[in-house]
Amino acid sequence: MLKSGIKRVVRSGVVGFFRNAFVSVSTMLVMMITLFVIGVLLFMNAALTSTLEQVREKVDINAYFLTSAPEKQILELKSSIEQMPEVERVEYISREKALERFKARHKNDQLTLQALEELDENPLGASLAIQAKDPSQYAVIAKFLEDKTAVGEGEQQLIENINYSQNKVVIERLSNLTKAIEKAGVIFTIFLTVASIMIVFNTIRLAIYTNKDEIEVMQLVGASNWFINGPYIIEGMLYGLVAGLVTLFIFYPLSIYMSSSTEVLFGAFNSFTFYINNFGMLFKYLVGSGVGLGAVSSYLAVRRYLGV
Amino acid sequence: MSDSLIKFEKVTKIHNGGTVALDSVDLDISNGEFVSIVGHSGAGKSTLLKMVLAELYPTQGAVYVDKDDTRHLSKKELVQLRRRVGTIFQNFRLIESKTVYENIAFALEVAGMSDEEIEADVPHVLGLVDLQDKAEYFPKELSGGEQQRVAIARAIVIQPSVLVADEPTGNLDPINTYEVVQILKKINDLGTTVVLTTHNKGVIDSVGSRVVTMDGGKIVRDDKSGQYML
Ligand SMILES: Nc1ncnc2c1ncn2[C@@H]1O[C@H](COP(=O)(O)OP(=O)(O)OP(=O)(O)O)[C@@H](O)[C@H]1O
Ligand SMILES: [Mg+2]
Numbered sequence: 382m383l384k385s386g387i388k389r390v391v392r393s394g395v396v397g398f399f400r401n402a403f404v405s406v407s408t409m410l411v412m413m414i415t416l417f418v419i420g421v422l423l424f425m426n427a428a429l430t431s432t433l434e435q436v437r438e439k440v441d442i443n444a445y446f447l448t449s450a451p452e453k454q455i456l457e458l459k460s461s462i463e464q465m466p467e468v469e470r471v472e473y474i475s476r477e478k479a480l481e482r483f484k485a486r487h488k489n490d491q492l493t494l495q496a497l498e499e500l501d502e503n504p505l506g507a508s509l510a511i512q513a514k515d516p517s518q519y520a521v522i523a524k525f526l527e528d529k530t531a532v533g534e535g536e537q538q539l540i541e542n543i544n545y546s547q548n549k550v551v552i553e554r555l556s557n558l559t560k561a562i563e564k565a566g567v568i569f570t571i572f573l574t575v576a577s578i579m580i581v582f583n584t585i586r587l588a589i590y591t592n593k594d595e596i597e598v599m600q601l602v603g604a605s606n607w608f609i610n611g612p613y614i615i616e617g618m619l620y621g622l623v624a625g626l627v628t629l630f631i632f633y634p635l636s637i638y639m640s641s642s643t644e645v646l647f648g649a650f651n652s653f654t655f656y657i658n659n660f661g662m663l664f665k666y667l668v669g670s671g672v673g674l675g676a677v678s679s680y681l682a683v684r685r686y687l688g689v
Numbered sequence: 690m691s692d693s694l695i696k697f698e699k700v701t702k703i704h705n706g707g708t709v710a711l712d713s714v715d716l717d718i719s720n721g722e723f724v725s726i727v728g729h730s731g732a733g734k735s736t737l738l739k740m741v742l743a744e745l746y747p748t749q750g751a752v753y754v755d756k757d758d759t760r761h762l763s764k765k766e767l768v769q770l771r772r773r774v775g776t777i778f779q780n781f782r783l784i785e786s787k788t789v790y791e792n793i794a795f796a797l798e799v800a801g802m803s804d805e806e807i808e809a810d811v812p813h814v815l816g817l818v819d820l821q822d823k824a825e826y827f828p829k830e831l832s833g834g835e836q837q838r839v840a841i842a843r844a845i846v847i848q849p850s851v852l853v854a855d856e857p858t859g860n861l862d863p864i865n866t867y868e869v870v871q872i873l874k875k876i877n878d879l880g881t882t883v884v885l886t887t888h889n890k891g892v893i894d895s896v897g898s899r900v901v902t903m904d905g906g907k908i909v910r911d912d913k914s915g916q917y918m919l
Contacts, residue, residue: 389798400786598782601744602843603771604799606764 390608394615408584412624412674413631415577416667420632422570423666424652427659428643429566431650433559438512440555442519442545444526446506448476450539455507458529458539462511465525467518472510479505506541516556519545581674585617586682596686606687613679621675625668632656632663693753694720694851694882695741700750702736702906710736712906713750718884723877725893726886728903734886735779737903738853741884742776743767754851772800775849775881777857781840783828789815790824793843800847814842817872819865833860841869845876852876854885858892870895 446455456473463471474482480503487493497504513519523545589596599609636656643652656663695718702711710733718724726734739745740752743759752759754770762770783792790811797807815821818838828836837860844852854873858866870892877883887893893900902910 385804386798386801397786592786594782595784595786598784599795599799601742601771601776601778601782602796602799603768604795605768608799 386608387611390611391615393612395619397612397616398619408581408588409620409624411584412581412621412671413628415573415581415674416625416628416671417631418573418577419670420628420663420667422566422573423663424632424636424655426566427655428647428650428652429562432647433555433562435648436555437516440516440519440551441510441512442523442526442543444509444511444543445541446508446539447541448502448504448506449537450507452507454539455509459509462509462522462525465522467513467515467521468511469514470512474508474510476503476505476507479503479507516553516559578674578677582678582681585678586685589613589679589682589686593686596683600687609687610680610683613683614676617675617679618672619675621671621673622668623671624675625671628671629664629667692720693717694722694755695884696753697737697740698751698753700740700747700752702733702740702745703748704736709906711747714906714908716901716908718882721877721880721882723874723883723896723898724885724901725896725899726884726901726903727888727893728886730888732903733906734903735855738776738855738884738886741851741853742771742774772847773850775844775847775852777837777840777844777852777854779855779859779886781828781836783836783839783843785828788825788827789820789831789839792828792839793846796843796847810846814846817845818842819868834862834865837861838865838869841872845872849881851882851884854883856886856888858887858889863891866892867895 444458452475459471459473462468483505484494484497511522513522523543526540526543526545529540596609633656636652640651640653643650695716697714697716700711700714701709703709712733714733714737716737726737728734736745740747740759741754743752743754743762746752746760754774757766757770759770784795787795793811793814794807797810802810812821812824815824818841820835820838820842823831823835828839831839837857841854841857844854852873857873858869861869866889873883873885874896885892898914900910900912901908902912
């Protein structure tokens with residue numbers, strides 16, 4: 382009885398969908414616009430994340446060691462830093478490597494190179510470049526390093542200086558910006574979701590208005606509420622499915638068209654590459670939101686006319 | 690003819706707007722009866738019938754169907770009641786988005802009948818009201834009389850224990866009217882209680898059973914084997 386009931390509800394919903402009983406083209410358009418905005422948000426989010434990631438990778442703190450610091454101790458320090466939960470990555474730049482980089486940077490500056498040649502010893506110390514998982518964590522890492530700098534009796538000083546204070550302002554600004562963007566994104570998404578549910582709900586409610594009498598008749602011949610509600614929900618889900626798929630495919634040419642501008646605007650971010658690589662995620666979000674939006678909106682809309 | 694199936698107890702109904710459609714009506718209908726209700730337009734006949742299906746509730750007094758006060762039914766009991774009462778509405782009230790076949794099948798679907806039963810019963814009642822060829826039509830594509838016959842088919846297909854028929858022959862030609870009255874009589878013979886309203890003297894005469902006459906919201910006559918008297 383329940384099984385045949387479900388079968389009937391689904392069949393009735395599918396038949397209604399093909400007869401275009403209650404959702405007009407305009408309702409579909411409203412759904413598609415909503416889903417389109419959700420899609421744009423997904424792209425924007427990815428673009429911003431990738432941009433922030435790039436900036437974040439350029440920011441680090443460096444601990445410069447004295448030329449006299451033994452490599453073994455530096456490497457020991459490196460592994461203890463790597464163990465910190467805040468640390469993403471630590472790079473060891475040996476004295477030789479530092480010299481190499483210095484030479485490369487000054488390859489057009491004969492004077493400096495000559496002066497370097499005249500020294501019989503490499504004047505550059507080794508250093509560690511440390512990257513935090515989050516910009517706000519640099520302070521903790523800097524503190525750790527500063528503690529290491531303060532040497533006790535009989536210990537040999539290793540670290541010459543830490544460039545945290547120079548980078549501090551940039552790092553803090555980046556950290557605040559990241560937080561602000563994330564917060565704004567969350568608020569914006571919530572606002573849009575609520576607004577879109579309300580718009581789609583109202584559109585469907587108006588579309589169903591003509592079925593008001595029909596719903597009453599169904600009640601009078603003894604249909605239970607879910608038997609009346611069910612087909613509308615199925616129908617709403619099917620419309621959401623179609624709207625989701627159409628929107629998903631609209632992003633295909635659009636992401637190709639936008640790819641060059643996104644690269645200019647966001648650096649390494651390419652909208653078409655993102656579309657292709659994240660097709661599954663986009664499908665899940667757009668089609669899922671469409672189906673969910675259709676189901677919830679029609680459920681709420683019919684509920685009004687059921688008088689419950 | 691003793692057990693009461695439908696009982697109106699001092700029922701007064703005042704519609705929104707203040708019209709007193711029923712004025713302290715007492716009426717007792719027993720299981721298996723065939724009752725015709727007559728009266729001028731606006732006498733309160735439809736209002737009376739709508740209370741049996743709990744589409745309307747009394748302003749004062751109480752209506753009992755199967756000893757249950759319609760106002761105190763749970764949601765589930767209300768649904769159960771409506772599945773037992775077949776109703777032919779005065780204005781048909783078919784589901785516009787469903788075909789003739791689907792309209793009739795719907796009444797069986799809500800009652801949880803099996804597909805086999807539905808596939809057998811729907812064509813059968815369509816035959817009874819002579820609408821086999823119009824099964825795939827939508828209500829909009831039917832004449833008034835055809836819509837009325839769909840409404841009749843929908844009401845009788847569930848084999849109701851009570852059939853409430855509000856002017857079931859209002860839009861029919863004499864031949865169709867005669868056939869519908871024969872169907873109603875046959876259903877009554879099989880045990881269904883029938884309550885109908887009509888303005889048609891011929892219908893009353895050919896039914897030849899109890900006639901209740903209403904005027905201005907009151908029952909003014911109740912003849913055990915009456916005739917049409919206005
Ligand atoms: N929903 C309503 N709202 C307000 N007044 C109503 C409503 N339904 C009926 N009435 C009033 O109640 C009175 C009785 O109406 P009812 O429909 O019961 O008459 P009736 O006997 O069925 O008439 P007819 O033979 O024309 O069908 C009428 O005066 C009508 O105007
Ligand atoms: Mg009437």
